Amino acid sequence: MSVEIGIMGLAGAGKTTVFNALARARVAVATYAAPGGEPHRAVVHVPDQRLERLAALFQPRKVTPAEVRYVDVAGSLQTDGTGARAAQVVGQLRNADALLLVIRAFASDVVPHPLGQVDPLRDLRLLHEDLVLNDLTVVERRLERLEKELRFARNAPPEAARERGLLEQIKEALESGRPIRDLGLADADAKLLRSYGFLTAKPLMILFNTGDTPEGIEEIIAAARAAQPYARTEVTSLAGRLEMELAELEPAEAEEFKTALGIAELGLSRVIQLSYRLLDLISFLTVGPDECRAWTVRRGSTAVDAAGVIHTDLARGFIRAEVIGWEALLEAGGWNEAKRRGLVRSEGRGYVVQDGDVINVLFSV
Ligand SMILES: Nc1nc2c(ncn2[C@@H]2O[C@H](COP(=O)(O)OP(=O)(O)OP(=O)(O)O)[C@@H](O)[C@H]2O)c(=O)[nH]1
Numbered sequence: 146m147s148v149e150i151g152i153m154g155l156a157g158a159g160k161t162t163v164f165n166a167l168a169r170a171r172v173a174v175a176t177y178a179a180p181g182g183e184p185h186r187a188v189v190h191v192p193d194q195r196l197e198r199l200a201a202l203f204q205p206r207k208v209t210p211a212e213v214r215y216v217d218v219a220g221s222l223q224t225d226g227t228g229a230r231a232a233q234v235v236g237q238l239r240n241a242d243a244l245l246l247v248i249r250a251f252a253s254d255v256v257p258h259p260l261g262q263v264d265p266l267r268d269l270r271l272l273h274e275d276l277v278l279n280d281l282t283v284v285e286r287r288l289e290r291l292e293k294e295l296r297f298a299r300n301a302p303p304e305a306a307r308e309r310g311l312l313e314q315i316k317e318a319l320e321s322g323r324p325i326r327d328l329g330l331a332d333a334d335a336k337l338l339r340s341y342g343f344l345t346a347k348p349l350m351i352l353f354n355t356g357d358t359p360e361g362i363e364e365i366i367a368a369a370r371a372a373q374p375y376a377r378t379e380v381t382s383l384a385g386r387l388e389m390e391l392a393e394l395e396p397a398e399a400e401e402f403k404t405a406l407g408i409a410e411l412g413l414s415r416v417i418q419l420s421y422r423l424l425d426l427i428s429f430l431t432v433g434p435d436e437c438r439a440w441t442v443r444r445g446s447t448a449v450d451a452a453g454v455i456h457t458d459l460a461r462g463f464i465r466a467e468v469i470g471w472e473a474l475l476e477a478g479g480w481n482e483a484k485r486r487g488l489v490r491s492e493g494r495g496y497v498v499q500d501g502d503v504i505n506v507l508f509s510v
């Protein structure tokens with residue numbers, strides 16, 4: 146399964162810088178001065194210690210981490226005030242599974258801020274309002290059409306009435322500034338809404354892009370959390386430019402710099418793992434001499450779902466799954482030894498997969 150996270154924010158906030166850091170790509174920063182650009186996409190590997198340690202044990206020919214895709218959309222929400230650019234940006238974000246909101250928190254005399262002064266909390270408020278307004282416009286337009294349908298159609302489908310009720314509930318929430326992701330909608334309702342691609346229905350990561358030596362960022366993060374006390378919302382910070390520069394170095398060189406600067410963990414890994422958690426995704430692992438691999442499934446997926454992610458044949462011919470936690474497998478020192486000790490469980494198709502399960506699917510063709 147593949148997930149995509151859309152990066153958005155005001156002009157010059159550092160979206161492309163953060164994207165480059167994440168992607169270890171080298172897209173020129175500040176390339177979107179002219180409208181009409183195509184979004185940049187990058188596949189990013191999810192750092193995973195469990196996979197690395199299993200690979201050290203199994204010495205496979207190939208190690209394949211889980212992936213998340215990031216999209217750097219061409220433009221920002223609040224641009225020229227005509228809304229034209231915003232529509233294009235929103236169109237590119239509709240299909241994303243989550244949003245990454247980059248907010249400028251670095252000072253610079255060289256880089257102008259579109260609103261004059263650097264004020265991260267104001268930018269967060271404006272962007273939030275923008276997202277809410279965007280969804281509200283969609284809701285109102287759809288409600289108008291539904292009203293007509295329900296009034297004039299002789300046999301309007303029963304879902305139409307249900308949809309109207311749901312949209313009215315959403316409208317009320319949005320009008321009070323509450324995002325859809327905070328409403329805890331039932332799965333069936335969320336499904337009904339999916340085709341609208343509501344922006345505030347998507348999980349949101351708020352990322353303050355700081356200078357190389359972030360000062361006062363903890364207070365800003367705390368204030369942002371208080372201002373956005375919503376479900377499926379994460380707030381964090383990243384020294385975007387520094388991380389981009391580190392990402393461009395050779396690994397050994399980057400290590401040297403990190404030691405010199407006293408950085409223990411790259412902020413990037415933290416951001417990638419946070420997006421993964423935000424999306425409520427978990428990883429299960431497969432091991433063997435050919436490949437050790439991390440696979441992505443939604444939390445709550447069953448053994449047969451997991452089999453289907455590996456290959457449709459495995460789901461079709463599913464017999465049972467052999468399952469062991471990654472730590473237990475490491476401790477046993479190998480698959481056969483783990484089996485001999487009775488640590489490998491046999492699970493049926495309905496087994497709910499846990500994060501870090503190592504799974505071997507038995508199937509018939
Ligand atoms: N001093 C400083 N400059 C930064 C930092 N992060 C980004 N910049 C600079 O800010 C400018 C804009 O960064 P971009 O990453 O292009 O911003 P963007 O959000 O993609 O901009 P648009 O796509 O034009 O909306 C560039 O000149 C960056 O080098 C930072 O942490 N510190």
Ligand SMILES: [Mg+2]
Nearest residue numbers: 160161175177
């Ligand atoms: Mg950019």
